[in-house]
Amino acid sequence: MESQHQSRSNPEARAKYRIRSFSMRGHNRMARDYDEVLEQHGPTYIIDVPVGPAAATVAPDALIDLTAEFDREAPLIVEIGPGNGEQLTHAAQQHPDWNFLAFEAWHPGVAKCVGNFARAELSNVRIIEADVAQALPIVFGLEIVQDDRAVQGGSGVGVDGTGIATGLVAASHQNAKNPRAHELWTFFPDPWRKARHHKRRLVSDLFTLTAAGVLEPGGIWRMATDWENYAWQMRDVIEAAAWFDNPHVGERPDPEDREPERGGFAPRYEGRLLTHFEERGRLAGRPAHDIVGVRREAPTQNG
């Protein structure tokens, strides 16, 4: 009998939950090696969540207890889109006293991460295979409230009527008890280069509400990209966000910027490994920009 969590073939549900920031690679077909790795090490590292109405979604009523999953309380770092897990594996080795939770929608990427975690014999990292934009509010029990006039381009799940994008209504979902993150990492998200695809980019005004809900007050959202106009967009999003401060306003002006004097870029995060992915961009003439947002205690009224 088909359970309520297995309605993947329902086209209406699939359209509703289609991942917007994620381009499919290789039809998610896994190499045989990955099967073996997942069979052997998946149970250690993958948080096995009930799936939602479409592939790469989490069921809205999934109960996830992060403290139990890690079997301890420790500062939490959340990484979005770790790819093959190069940075994540490195960081988890460097900080055995931190818990690392990753969200990756690309199935072979999940298998590669798991293989890397196992080779490094890590015990402080877990991964959820899901579209992060859909999964984060569920895993952290967030109810995002927004006003469509304040946050353009989003399909809000509620309107608070005050005219500002406040987000973060205290949720009754049991997952709201999960610890908030010390840091949230979004390194080299899919760039969606064509202007008509920019709306698919993960870092957006609407996503700042989710990011703020995941982070503890004073927590840090670290971003990096090798696409200049995405770096400018990240900077613009953080500086407009009601829940974030940019501690590097005016720093490191970029002559290529459409507002060259403006700056707003962070120094390279010392905890960020030079990954193969970044190196490829660098060799192609695309040096990375780092952008940082510090989560405020409370939102500002004017962003």
Ligand SMILES: C[S@@+](CC[C@H](N)C(=O)[O-])C[C@H]1O[C@@H](n2cnc3c(N)ncnc32)[C@H](O)[C@@H]1O
């Ligand atoms: C360009 S790669 C960068 C990988 C890695 N961060 C690095 O720097 O090497 C972007 C990664 O984000 C993942 N991704 C994109 N959209 C996602 C989403 N909505 N949810 C989860 N992962 C996503 C992709 O599958 C891919 O692994």
